[in-house]
Amino acid sequence: MLWSKIFIPTLKEAPAEAEVKSHKLLVRAGLVRLLTSGVYSYLPLGLMVLERIENIIRQEMNSTGAQELLLPCLQPIELWKKTGRDTQLGQTLIRFTDRKGRQMCLGPTHEEVITELVKDHVQSYRQLPLILYQIQTKFRDEIRPRFGLVRACEFIMKDAYSFDRDKTGLEKNYQAMYEAYKRIFSRCGLEIVITEADPGVMGGDISHEFMVLAENGEDIVGRCQGCGFIVSNPAAENKNCPKCRKGNLSFQQAIEIGHVFQLGTKYSKAQGATFLDEAGKKHPIVMGCYGIGVSRMISAIIEKNNDDEGIIWPKNISPFEVLILPVQIQNKQVQEASLEYYRLLSNQGFNCLLDDRDESAGIKFKDSELIGIPLRLTIGEENLKQEKVEIKIRRTGEVLKVDAKSVAEKIKSIFEQIS
Amino acid sequence: MLWSKIFIPTLKEAPAEAEVKSHKLLVRAGLVRLLTSGVYSYLPLGLMVLERIENIIRQEMNSTGAQELLLPCLQPIELWKKTGRDTQLGQTLIRFTDRKGRQMCLGPTHEEVITELVKDHVQSYRQLPLILYQIQTKFRDEIRPRFGLVRACEFIMKDAYSFDRDKTGLEKNYQAMYEAYKRIFSRCGLEIVITEADPGVMGGDISHEFMVLAENGEDIVGRCQGCGFIVSNPAAENKNCPKCRKGNLSFQQAIEIGHVFQLGTKYSKAQGATFLDEAGKKHPIVMGCYGIGVSRMISAIIEKNNDDEGIIWPKNISPFEVLILPVQIQNKQVQEASLEYYRLLSNQGFNCLLDDRDESAGIKFKDSELIGIPLRLTIGEENLKQEKVEIKIRRTGEVLKVDAKSVAEKIKSIFEQIS
Numbered sequence: 105m106l107w108s109k110i111f112i113p114t115l116k117e118a119p120a121e122a123e124v125k126s127h128k129l130l131v132r133a134g135l136v137r138l139l140t141s142g143v144y145s146y147l148p149l150g151l152m153v154l155e156r157i158e159n160i161i162r163q164e165m166n167s168t169g170a171q172e173l174l175l176p177c178l179q180p181i182e183l184w185k186k187t188g189r190d191t192q193l194g195q196t197l198i199r200f201t202d203r204k205g206r207q208m209c210l211g212p213t214h215e216e217v218i219t220e221l222v223k224d225h226v227q228s229y230r231q232l233p234l235i236l237y238q239i240q241t242k243f244r245d246e247i248r249p250r251f252g253l254v255r256a257c258e259f260i261m262k263d264a265y266s267f268d269r270d271k272t273g274l275e276k277n278y279q280a281m282y283e284a285y286k287r288i289f290s291r292c293g294l295e296i297v298i299t300e301a302d303p304g305v306m307g308g309d310i311s312h313e314f315m316v317l318a319e320n321g322e323d324i325v326g327r328c329q330g331c332g333f334i335v336s337n338p339a340a341e342n343k344n345c346p347k348c349r350k351g352n353l354s355f356q357q358a359i360e361i362g363h364v365f366q367l368g369t370k371y372s373k374a375q376g377a378t379f380l381d382e383a384g385k386k387h388p389i390v391m392g393c394y395g396i397g398v399s400r401m402i403s404a405i406i407e408k409n410n411d412d413e414g415i416i417w418p419k420n421i422s423p424f425e426v427l428i429l430p431v432q433i434q435n436k437q438v439q440e441a442s443l444e445y446y447r448l449l450s451n452q453g454f455n456c457l458l459d460d461r462d463e464s465a466g467i468k469f470k471d472s473e474l475i476g477i478p479l480r481l482t483i484g485e486e487n488l489k490q491e492k493v494e495i496k497i498r499r500t501g502e503v504l505k506v507d508a509k510s511v512a513e514k515i516k517s518i519f520e521q522i523s
Numbered sequence: 524m525l526w527s528k529i530f531i532p533t534l535k536e537a538p539a540e541a542e543v544k545s546h547k548l549l550v551r552a553g554l555v556r557l558l559t560s561g562v563y564s565y566l567p568l569g570l571m572v573l574e575r576i577e578n579i580i581r582q583e584m585n586s587t588g589a590q591e592l593l594l595p596c597l598q599p600i601e602l603w604k605k606t607g608r609d610t611q612l613g614q615t616l617i618r619f620t621d622r623k624g625r626q627m628c629l630g631p632t633h634e635e636v637i638t639e640l641v642k643d644h645v646q647s648y649r650q651l652p653l654i655l656y657q658i659q660t661k662f663r664d665e666i667r668p669r670f671g672l673v674r675a676c677e678f679i680m681k682d683a684y685s686f687d688r689d690k691t692g693l694e695k696n697y698q699a700m701y702e703a704y705k706r707i708f709s710r711c712g713l714e715i716v717i718t719e720a721d722p723g724v725m726g727g728d729i730s731h732e733f734m735v736l737a738e739n740g741e742d743i744v745g746r747c748q749g750c751g752f753i754v755s756n757p758a759a760e761n762k763n764c765p766k767c768r769k770g771n772l773s774f775q776q777a778i779e780i781g782h783v784f785q786l787g788t789k790y791s792k793a794q795g796a797t798f799l800d801e802a803g804k805k806h807p808i809v810m811g812c813y814g815i816g817v818s819r820m821i822s823a824i825i826e827k828n829n830d831d832e833g834i835i836w837p838k839n840i841s842p843f844e845v846l847i848l849p850v851q852i853q854n855k856q857v858q859e860a861s862l863e864y865y866r867l868l869s870n871q872g873f874n875c876l877l878d879d880r881d882e883s884a885g886i887k888f889k890d891s892e893l894i895g896i897p898l899r900l901t902i903g904e905e906n907l908k909q910e911k912v913e914i915k916i917r918r919t920g921e922v923l924k925v926d927a928k929s930v931a932e933k934i935k936s937i938f939e940q941i942s
Contacts, residue, residue, distance in 0.1 A: 139595050140597070140627075143597045144595065146593040150593075151593050171528075171530055171567045174569075174573070175564045176563065176677050177662075180558070200619040203664050221556060225530070241660065258595050258596060
């Protein structure tokens with residue numbers, strides 16, 4: 105694509121409300137814009153990153169046999185009354201009464217809705233196991249929205265739900281999701297720490313969180329110096345490890361990007377979702393739920409992949425793979441060479457952005473560092489005379505002067521090696 | 524994919540609230556489920572159709588140079604006060620007050636939000652023209668939600684917005700969108716009638732609607748018997764054509780699936796979205812907006828593509844292209860042949876569904892007609908003995924007995940010919 109044809113409003117300065125680096129860079133690199141506290145628009149570049157992440161999640165979810173569907177944002181409050189979560193969520197749940205007096209809320213999660221759906225259509229053990237998931241917009245009336253996409257009132261989640269006949273089935277699906285999550289985060293370039301967690305308002309016994317260690321994270325990861333046990337957000341009174349009861353905990357701040365729960369029968373019992381076994385005996389369905397903060401992942405990725413100049417995208421989720429930067433856009437030879445490389449690399453399957461703007465080289469270089477495309481191909485007058493061009497690796501800062509003729513193979517081999 | 528691995532809860536009977544054929548079939552074929560009046564969940568098959576339509580829309584939008592972004596559902600009411608549309612929309616606009624007393628609404632459309640965004644980032648004529656679009660969930664508190672996805676409280680729209688320096692630019696973009704719409708609907712297998720329309724609450728002068736003629740449509744298309752002029756929803760007092768003022772109008776019911784508007788400067792003036800021309804003079808940006816009812820299109824397509832047995836999907840948006848139906852699933856030879864064809868056709872690029880369920884042939888045949896995949900490959904014991912299989916074309920009902928060896932080429936040539 106041509107830079108002149110994409111709406112990428114980069115900024116020199118971050119907005120005053122941006123406290124952390126990822127928030128500043130999200131705005132400065134033209135990925136998102138604030139509409140009102142906790143509510144963001146995704147601009148074209150931000151949406152591209154979102155789509156890359158969503159595609160990786162879809163591939164890994166589908167590979168476990170999970171099926172995608174799409175549930176509504178609007179939910180009747182009466183459903184939440186069945187599980188008592190209308191009270192438990194309190195003011196966090198956004199509510200309104202429609203013109204006919206129907207009490208509604210905006211879904212922050214979908215256990216009740218999916219349980220209702222499955223209850224109506226699953227009657228027999230033969231229809232189990234079943235894993236359903238969606239990637240969808242969720243809503244929370246946050247007391248204190250902050251850190252850009254980390255804590256927002258409107259955000260995008262992947263939420264999956266598993267339905268099994270017994271605990272053994274649940275444990276198997278839980279493990280499959282656990283492994284899928286590791287693959288998803290690794291493909292997105294995120295190193296994670298997996299912690300034992302408190303299921304809280306979701307319910308159930310066993311729960312794990314997928315954390316990205318980050319100075320500005322709102323969560324705490326506690327690691328036992330004795331037995332190595334890792335726990336999220338240990339209660340303040342716990343000076344010792346909750347597992348071995350002996351070792352001291354060391355603490356690190358983190359951003360939670362995934363959370364999985366063995367729910368058990370909390371929802372199926374409250375809502376009457378049952379199945380008949382081989383003997384015709386009725387049992388409540390055994391459930392699990394599995395969330396990923398999709399939009400929050402963008403913040404976590406930027407928080408861990410940046411330098412003073414801007415973002416450094418991991419290659420799998422970068423909006424583009426190669427940025428082609430003609431230094432003197434008015435120079436015909438530079439222009440032609442740039443277009444030629446654009447076509448050549450695009451034909452080889454690279455997703456290229458050509459900075460065709462009539463701006464100074466200084467602005468272009470600054471913007472290129474800011475938006476953080478993994479590889480930059482710099483086409484300049486002087487180098488062209490020697491039949492050379494420059495390849496810059498964004499992450500390492502390394503610059504390679506290469507033969508104009510070997511660009512495609514060089515880009516290919518470098519791209520394979522970088523993360 | 525294997526039928527046994529997809530959640531397709533087909534029903535023999537339609538729910539009581541379903542008045543029209545498309546609504547009945549949407550539910551019976553396991554595409555959607557009602558959560559509460561006007562609010563639907565898309566099940567896996569329904570989501571597949573939605574994605575096919577969205578991809579066609581994206582391709583055609585991108586080909587005009589329009590750029591995709593994603594705006595929030597949550598909008599501050601104060602934005603709507605700037606244009607006076609908070610009052611104009613009245614109770615249709617879903618509103619709530621958050622815990623900090625902020626008055627919010629759920630977006631039924633995004634003129635105000637996008638104008639605010641463009642106002643902050645477009646200052647010069649050099650940044651124009653610009654077309655931005657999104658495919659997103661919208662909300663309306665409908666007095667009378669009905670006809671399934673035709674009139675819902677939560678629905679999916681494609682909304683595009685063009686920004687130009689003058690009327691000439693607007694007219695050019697309007698024409699580009701108009702032509703893109705014709706291509707989109709044609710690729711989705713919909714015959715449309717384009718009418719002149721009243722811009723209504725959107726504002727502006729010129730507006731066209733894209734209508735699908737349908738007995739159960741809520742809109743009226745008036746066609747002048749004299750001059751041929753076509754108008755949507757002519758006022759009751761208009762017994763004569765509003766254009767030639769002489770001819771009589773004939774009326775037909777229709778479903779509106781697209782609406783384009785030359786907005787002019789209504790929003791840019793109200794919100795102060797201006798640009799500087801070459802001479803440094805300030806002007807309001809000239810806008811257009813362009814909507815497609817994406818989820819509603821599914822209803823319109825089914826309304827026009829069905830028979831007594833079920834849906835007949837146009838090939839471009841069908842969830843699958845070929846349904847493979849083993850008549851005797853317990854017969855090893857039938858099983859093996861079915862899997863073999865599944866692999867063969869999948870390798871040739873066909874999106875196949877294999878009905879591997881251990882159900883009676885009767886149920887499988889009924890379900891296959893109901894879900895409406897364009898081509899069915901029927902694998903039966905008797906035919907296999909003669910090295911034959913059957914291909915059934917869903918739309919025409921035509922059945923071809925073909926040599927087992929020539930299946931791939933037959934399917935290919937038939938698929939090319941059908942619509």
